[in-house]
Amino acid sequence: MFGLKADWSLEVFERYFTLGDYAGGEARWCPGCGDHGVLTAAQRVLRDEQLHPELTVAVSGIGCSSRMPHYLGTYGFHGLHGRALPLACGIKSRRPDLDVWVATGDGDCFSIGTAHWIHALRYNMDMTLMVFDNSIYGLTKAQTSPTSPIGFKTNTHPFGAIIAPLNPLTVTLGITNISFVAQTVDWNPPMLYETLKAAHRHKGTGFVRIIQRCPVYADSLAKELQGDPSRFLLLNHEKGIQIDKSASRQFPNQQEHDPSDLANAFKLAADTSRIPLGLLYWNPDAPCYEDLSSAGVEMTPHARLAGFNAALDRLTI
Ligand code: SF4
Helix, strand or coil, X not given: CEEECCCCCEEECCCCCCHHHHECCCCCCCCCCCHHHHHHHHHHHHHHCCCCHHHEEEEECCCCHHHHHHHECXXXXXXXXXXXXXXXXXXXXXXXXXXXXXXXXXXXXXXXXXXXXXXXXXXXXXXXXXXXECCEECCCCCEECCCCCCCCCCCCCCCCCCCCCCCHHHHHHCCCCCCEEEEEXXXXXXXXXXXXXXXXXXXXXXXXXXXXXXXXXXXXXXHHHHCCHHHEEEEECCCCCCCCHHHHCCCCCEEECCCCCHHHHHHHHHCCCCEEXXXXXXXXXXXXXHHHCCCCCCCCHHHHHHHHHHHHHCCCX
């Protein structure tokens, strides 16, 4: 932005980004879909952290949630099914200056993308990972997903899912070099916002599982949870996610949990009688792959070519 000074010379002002700067195309998710709330929360974090849109990239795989890059006024990469994380890691490894946000779903991340989920989290590259978990394949119209509860009726299991769901939190907490594991719900905007903000501020992969409403194909699941806040356990700690009283008092069950205590995080994640919300685990000292592997990023194309030729010369007979 420019302004005219009294002496008629130009003055360059600091740029200030508004929510409009982060708006992309019109969101075409179904009315009442929880994805709308996640988009709004993410845009607010982008605005409040004043991230430059031209230095921010949203990356996704396939699924309803993976449409997010289209709706953000940043750069975006709508990739292939299950491949959001390798794309994000590739972007981050060559352009560590970019702010990378990953939008993926329970089918995209916890099923076809499982291998990438495990290894990308082990690499712990500095990015914000939002998993929109609605326990159903929504885009392809109601197939059982890895997190569909047992007995839940879908097109692939019309008499109900027959195997217990995967627990994304215990799996994630078991990955080597994990650094940030949080869980939230889409229908509590202050908690959603604060969780995404904390995940973004964290240096490393900020894994956030968002329990998300799909009112079209899994309405009963979200309604059951929304109607009974005693199903949740809100985790409090000075090092955890800070939310104001108006948002936290909706949850009658609360507990102090130090997020550096991995053993207790496991215990909380494995206890199916209560769904933990908040920061389960945080290790700000876990190494990031891009910091260990950045050799060559600053090299000129000429220097790279010379290095490549030198390597080939070693093979000369
Ligand atoms: Fe959202 Fe479900 Fe509609 Fe997909 S099908 S946009 S998850 S409500």
